Amino acid sequence: MFVVKKLVDKPDVVSIDEVQDGDETVLKLVVDEGDKGKVIGKQGKVIKAIRALVGVAAHKAGKRVAVEIDS
Numbered sequence: 001m002f003v004v005k006k007l008v009d010k011p012d013v014v015s016i017d018e019v020q021d022g023d024e025t026v027l028k029l030v031v032d033e034g035d036k037g038k039v040i041g042k043q044g045k046v047i048k049a050i051r052a053l054v055g056v057a058a059h060k061a062g063k064r065v066a067v068e069i070d071s
Helices: 003-006 033-041 042-061
Strands: 016-022 025-031 066-068
Touching: 003 033, 003 042, 025 033, 025 042, 033 042, 042 066
Parallel strands: 025 066
Antiparallel strands: 016 025
């Protein structure tokens, strides 16, 4: 969440909801509608990087995690 808050204009709106889906944890990233493009980035590069970071941390912990963006 720290990384995402540094990217957006309205960091107070950023939150993460955790939902268990079978053996996978889904992290639903909630941002302001105007900040959605900043989190996704050009051609999705920023969200891909965020997912890679989360994926590495999850792999180290032996878990499966997915990241989705909600507004």
